[in-house]
Amino acid sequence: AGAQGSPVAGGTGNASNTTVTSKSRNDFWDVLAQNVRNILASTQAQKLSSEERIARLDQIKAAQAERLQQATAVSGAGASAANLFSTAFPTPLPVPGDPKDDIVINPVAGTVSILATGRQQALVQQYLDSVTASVQRQVLIEATIVEVRLSDTYQAGVDFSRLAITGGLNVTQSLTQGSLLSPPNLTIGYVNPMSAIGNIAAAVRLLEQFGDARVLSSPKLMALNNQTALLKVVDNRVFFNVQAETVTNQTTATTTFNTTINTVPVGLVMFVTPQIDENGSVMLNVRPTVSRITSFVRDPNPSLAAANVTNLIPEIQAREMESVLRVGSGQTVVLGGLMQDDVRRNRDGVPVLSQQPVIGDVFSFRDEAVVKSELIIFLRPVVVANPSLESEELKSLQRFLPSSSSAKDVQ
Template identity: 55%
Template sequence: MSVHIASETAAVNRQPRRALRTVAVCTVLTLALAGCYKRSVLQQSEGHINTPAAAPSVADVPAPARTSNFVPAPKPAVKAPTYTVVVSEVPVKELLFALARDTKQNIDIHPGLQGLVSLNAINETLPGILDRISKQVNMRFKIDGQTVIVSPDTPYMKTYKVNYVNMTRETTSEIGVTGQIQGGSSSGGGAGGGAGGGSNKNASSTIVKTVSNNNFWDTLRDNVRAILTSTRNQNMTAEQRAERAEAVRAQREERLQQAEAVARAGQGAPQLFNSVFGAQTGAAAAPTANDILNDIVVNAVAGTVSVQATEKQHALIQQHIDSITQVAQRQVLIEATIAEVTLSDAYQGGIDWSRLASSGGLNLTQTLTTGVANAFSSGALTIGYTNSTSQIGNISTSIKLLQQFGNTRVLSSPKLMALNNQTALLKIVDNIVYFNIDATTTTAANVGTNTTFTTTALTIPIGMVMSMTPQVNDNGQ
């Protein structure tokens, strides 16, 4: 048994030696191969571990910030050139050509421009001189760059913009006070058994009625028509007086010649004259109201007013429109607070009769009329006061008002915007509902009595209704 074990042990020891020999041979071969291989060197990037240092920047310190002026510095205005003109009864065309030559301006003059000018202008601008000339002759001018356009002041169409609502308001308020005293009745009887009765009444009433109409567009049309009518009559009287006189004289001569021509007709001369020449009218007739009405076109929807008028008339119309729109567009803000006070039982007001002592001089006297005095032991009630020791004004009565009136609560705090000179209505009420019952009774032969009730619901406002018409002047007051 021991030999066998030994032999197995020897066999086991021989196997590791072979394995070690094999490992050693493999190691030698690996080293030999490693000695023949050439290893490459890896290049590292510049910023692999350390970042490159930044180059120092060199810059100037910026200038301090300055706030810009919101309003630029004022610059002296260029003074307009002025001229001196002294003329006496010079034709307007010659004067305008001389002005254009001296002022080095181009000028266009309408061939129909006529009139004489007398002017003494010292150190005035060209527009000022032209404006003064236009007040002496029928002329209007327009400066377009270096060109002055002059023409007769004939009517032309111009449209004005009027910003106002298309609305017409009519306000009517009525306040009345009525008093009535019921008089006694009288009756009488006669032998025939007739009787009559009557009553005397003493009644009085006062009614205050206020009517306010606001029709802006119709009023504006009437105002513009009145301006055109008055200025046209004035212009015809001042500027066309000689022409109208000459036209009237020529018309009279023509009528005389016509009358002489038909005078040979004998008794039929008047009829012949009227039938032939009666329909003819003068050459210088004044403009009628229809002609002026056609020169005004008012469009309330678009808010425009177109007028056919001269330059002077347009200046008056523009001034009038600016004035009325400035006044009509003013508004008033009305703020109100409506409070309700429920009086408590502690509130007292009146005469404190307890302050009148028996020796204060108060006495009561009553006298009844005949027929009624028999039913009473004393007369009708009268009140008098006598006190010889009292000073003037020292009357033994007092009125006591308590500070505690009751519960107060605010019902409404309305704000109302009203236009100038237009009535605004402020209403704070509580509508109380009540019913009116009407009973109708009918009687039928076979049905009997039938009663029909008709109920109508009615309301009555309890509160305050106030109308206000504000008026604001140019100072806002």
């Protein structure tokens, strides 16, 4: 990862821009092959007899002597040294018994073939079993997204300490900054050792003391260990990109309009990446983004203005935070602090008279109200070792599936 800032040329001279670039590379099969080679290399010397060790050392010394002669020839080659070097050293000479010659991995078929002793194969099998068990573990993520329209008493937001006193919850507030995008006071979490889905429903009811609480969505999804899951509750709002092209000849000018439809998602988009440790705890990398349309601006294209065509482009307000949380399997964490103001303007008055161009304002009145709301996100990760409906974690979902008798009736 890297970040760099550079001043912008021209203008007032005090502006700057910052570019943050982050790269992450994770090749599962490459890491697996390297780890298996390390296991074989660590036990390679133990399986060699004294005679084999002497023979291998002789081979290495002979290869080094040959390379030394080649290097001497290259040093005296003059201008043709580059071509002679590529000919003399095309690739490193393989060393007999090198572990990379004993491993064949087929990522497409998902097979690993190893030429090794029985003891080495047992060690590799033990390693592969541990990797398989870790990779195949899944996390059931239960999310509840609640919007609270705050009352006049709690315009500063939901008071989670009051929620803890009322509901008997253990609330802990994080005052450390999670990332560049999240202020330190936006992540609030609580952990309840007896947490279940019923506790989330009870917490939602407790939120009503701060205003009108409305559940926007309650998705449930499964995610593999170290794989990112996406929660998306949005409205795809449509706007149009209008392009005008004017062709002028000697007498007339013809304008052709080309319209392209575009959509912008407005709502909540949240990325969740679970990581399970050896103790069964879950590390959650959470990144929620809330967006809404605040207003519309007119397209300043001169061709559109000349043709008296109005094209409105939406202005989007986005609020985003990112946090890394550690929570036990079955426990619940809460994210809060994503607030927004909704300004509502109403105009009413005496019929007919309030519509007159000059005296209309005398017979009418305007009402402007600001409604402040806060978005609360409940997340409950549950580690699922056996992704089957017979497991304890997923047994509660069986009642939502049709029974075998009803399936026979359908047939």
